[in-house]
Amino acid sequence: MKRLLIVASAVVAVTLLGACSSGESSAVEKDRKTSATALRDLQRAHPTPRFRRSQLRQNLVEIVTAQAETTQTSSFFFNLGVADPVNSCPSIGFPIPATMQLTNPEAIVDGDNGRRATLPQVEPTGVYTGDTTGTYVICIDAQGSAYALYWEGFVQAVSGPAEWNVAKKQVVLVGPSSFDFSEGSE
Numbered sequence: 001m002k003r004l005l006i007v008a009s010a011v012v013a014v015t016l017l018g019a020c021s022s023g024e025s026s027a028v029e030k031d032r033k034t035s036a037t038a039l040r041d042l043q044r045a046h047p048t049p050r051f052r053r054s055q056l057r058q059n060l061v062e063i064v065t066a067q068a069e070t071t072q073t074s075s076f077f078f079n080l081g082v083a084d085p086v087n088s089c090p091s092i093g094f095p096i097p098a099t100m101q102l103t104n105p106e107a108i109v110d111g112d113n114g115r116r117a118t119l120p121q122v123e124p125t126g127v128y129t130g131d132t133t134g135t136y137v138i139c140i141d142a143q144g145s146a147y148a149l150y151w152e153g154f155v156q157a158v159s160g161p162a163e164w165n166v167a168k169k170q171v172v173l174v175g176p177s178s179f180d181f182s183e184g185s186e
Contacts, residue, residue, distance in 0.1 A: 055184065062181050066159060067094050072178035074162035075137045076171055078154045083169045086153070089139035092146060095155040098134030105129060 070092055076085040107121045120128050135155045138146050161175035 055182075058182055062179070066179040066181075069179070071159055072161075073157045073159050074171070075139065075149075075155055075157040076162075076164060077137075077149075077151045078156065080153065084166070085156075085164055087149075087151075088164060089137065089149065090161065091140060091157060092138045094157050096136040098132045098136060098150070099129055101129060 071094070073091045073094060075089055075091040075095060077087040078085050101123060103121060103123060105121060106118050108116055108118055111117045122128055132152070133154075134150060134152050137149045137151065137155060137157070139149045140146055156171055158171055158173060159179045159181075160173050160177040162171050162173050164170075165172045
């Protein structure tokens with residue numbers, strides 16, 4: 001009798017669990033169908049736009065190209081909270097964050113018990129990089145020779161000859177841009 005009671009209890013429990021999970025599954029499925037229908041309706045009413053041309057993409061392509069090429073720039077060095085720059089120079093290329101790396105900063109390694117871990121990698125110079133506000137700029141001296149300038153503050157660079165306008169407290173281009181950026185739809 002005791003054995004029959006245990007078997008009967010098990011059958012009831014399995015039946016109830018099946019009903020619960022079936023009901024739960026059914027409710028989840030209804031939610032999925034409702035969400036899918038709502039999304040389909042919204043996509044019909046407000047379809048995702050498609051463009052044959054994107055000025056945003058074109059500008060990003062131009063910025064990456066200008067960064068990779070020998071673009072003449074003017075760089076201005078600022079201290080936080082101070083309106084006027086503390087230095088400026090004609091420069092080549094755009095400011096390079098000191099944390100920019102030529103190699104992957106991390107490596108995935110196999111550890112104990114099949115676990116994987118991510119560890120920092122040493123740079124080709126033999127050191128590890130960290131967080132910094134530092135920036136490198138390749139400045140051009142009066143004789144036309146390049147030199148590296150490192151700055152821990154903020155750097156603003158523009159693609160062309162520029163000066164600091166003391167009255168307006170801003171960088172002003174004083175000649176044409178050294179890179180040919182597009183100005184709109186072509």
